[in-house]
Each structure stands twice: as structure tokens, then as C-alpha cells.
Amino acid sequence: GGHFVNQCPRRRVALRSPRRGEHGHKSLTERALGEQPSKEIGDAKRHVEGICDEITKRGLDLNIWAYARVDTVKEGMLPYLKKAGINWLAFGIEAANAKVRDDVQKGFDQDDIFETLKKVWDHDLYVIGNYIFGLPEDNYDTMQETLDMALRLNCEFANFYCAMAYPGSPLYHTATENNWKLPDSWAGYSQHAFDTLPLPTKYLSGPDVLKFRD
Numbered sequence: 001g002g003h004f005v006n007q008c009p010r011r012r013v014a015l016r017s018p019r020r021g022e023h024g025h026k027s028l029t030e031r032a033l034g035e036q037p038s039k040e041i042g043d044a045k046r047h048v049e050g051i052c053d054e055i056t057k058r059g060l061d062l063n064i065w066a067y068a069r070v071d072t073v074k075e076g077m078l079p080y081l082k083k084a085g086i087n088w089l090a091f092g093i094e095a096a097n098a099k100v101r102d103d104v105q106k107g108f109d110q111d112d113i114f115e116t117l118k119k120v121w122d123h124d125l126y127v128i129g130n131y132i133f134g135l136p137e138d139n140y141d142t143m144q145e146t147l148d149m150a151l152r153l154n155c156e157f158a159n160f161y162c163a164m165a166y167p168g169s170p171l172y173h174t175a176t177e178n179n180w181k182l183p184d185s186w187a188g189y190s191q192h193a194f195d196t197l198p199l200p201t202k203y204l205s206g207p208d209v210l211k212f213r214d
Contacts, residue, residue, distance in 0.1 A: 045077050052080035063087050065128065070116045071108040078123040088157075089120055090128035096149035097142040100135050110149070117153060129155035134163040134209035136174070138201045143212050162198030162206075162213050164189050175199060181206065 055062065062085030070091055081089070093113055095101045101108075117127055131150050133143045150158055165171040165182060166189060175182055180200055187193040198206045198213075 045074050048077050049080045052077075052084035052086070055084040061085065065090055067092075070112050073116055073120070075119050075123075078119065078125065082123055082125055086125075088126045088128055090130060091117070092130050093149075093153075094130070094132045094146075095135055095138070095142065096145040097137070100137040100142050100146075103137045104135055113149075114153070117155070126157070127153075127155040128157045128159065129153055130159045130161065132161045132163050133213045134198050134201055134204070134206070136163075136171075136199075136201055138163075138209070139203040140212065143209075160213055161191055162196070162209050163201075164191075165199050171199065 064086055065088030066081075066086055068089040068091055070093065073089070091113075094104070096110060098109060120127055129150060131146050133146065150160075163171065165175040165180070172182075174180075181197065183189050183195065183197045185195065188195045188197045190196055196210060198209045200206045201209065
């Protein structure tokens with residue numbers, strides 16, 4: 001979830017008690033609520049609802065956002081989120097084309113995207129859409145599909161990223177196995193540095209992807 005696709009070899013979620021920190025500081029920065037190892041809403045519906053209940057009980061006046069997944073957000077949890085002041089959900093939509101999306105194991109189709117976001121909007125929450133250009137199966141046509149879908153969805157906020165093979169990620173191993181050119185410095189992995197160098201795809205160079213994104 002979030003901005004970068006398939007960066008962790010395995011998905012692990014450690015769930016802390018929503019009540020932890022109850023006897024400490026009274027603000028959200030007491031960290032029991034703010035330091036969840038996974039910020040993705042939907043990994044554990046009951047746990048999410050428990051956190052929201054604790055926020056509501058403490059009378060915290062919040063207007064915050066959280067990462068979410070298209071395939072795990074359930075309609076029943078949305079009222080809890082709204083009541084707790086979690087007014088924005090950020091989704092890793094990534095790509096419109098099914099082949100491009102399935103290649104990075106997103107696990108949902110385009111209908112799922114539109115249906116899930118409609119549920120979110122129906123509960124008066126806002127959406128941050130995260131999109132990625134330059135995934136391994138991307139070409140100019142598929143990147144245009146992603147842009148067209150982003151325009152159709154018209155989320156309240158959107159981020160457009162280039163695919164990056166961060167060291168230690170599966171994409172990095174794929175890049176090294178295929179002798180793809182990688183950044184010479186950490187700055188090159190930034191989305192907006194002067195020496196940004198995104199991944200090439202099977203059909204486009206890294207600079208081609210960056211030019212399209214920009």
C-alpha cells in the first residue's frame with residue numbers, strides 16, 4: 001500500500017492494543033495510536049474499529065489521514081473512521097492496466113477501485129489517490145490509461161510517482177538481475193531531485209518515464 005509497490009518481501013502486521021498509553025499522555029502523540037507498525041486501514045477490521053472507538057472516547061478533535069488498501073477496506077468500518085476524525089484515506093491505486101497492476105501483485109481490478117472509492121465518498125471521507133508510472137509492464141499507452149483513470153476518479157488529492165527500485169526491495173533485485181541502470185546516489189531515488197532516475201520498463205527508458213510523469 002501506500003506510494004511504493006511490493007517493497008517488502010512479506011507482509012507482517014503487529015497489532016498493539018488500542019488502549020495502550022491510556023494512563024500516559026492524553027494527546028495522540030502518546031504514540032500508542034500513532035505508532036502502529038502498519039498504517040494501512042483494513043488489515044484488521046476489529047482492531048481499526050477499536051482504535052477509532054478509543055479516539056472517540058478520549059474526545060480527540062482530529063482531522064487526519066491514513067493509508068488504506070482497495071481490497072481490504074470494508075464498508076462497516078467507514079463510519080468508525082469518520083467519527084474518529086480520520087477524514088482522508090490514501091489508496092495505492094498505482095495503475096489502470098490490469099497486466100501492469102497484476103505484475104506487481106496488487107490483487108484487485110479496476111471495478112474494485114471504483115466501487116471502494118465510491119463507498120468511501122458515500123461516507124463523506126476524502127481520497128488521496130497514489131499512482132505510479134514506469135512499472136515493469138508499462139508503456140506509453142498503459143501510462144496514459146493510468147492518467148485517464150486518475151482524471152475519471154478525480155480524487156480530492158493525488159500523487160503521481162515514478163517507479164523506483166529501492167535497495168532491498170523485490171524491484172531492486174529484479175533491476176540488478178536485468179542490469180537496469182540504477183541511481184548512483186541516494187538523491188537519485190528521490191521523486192523530485194535534479195538527478196532523479198526512475199526505473200526503466202520493459203519498453204521505456206527511465207528518462208522517458210520521468211518525462212511522461214512531469
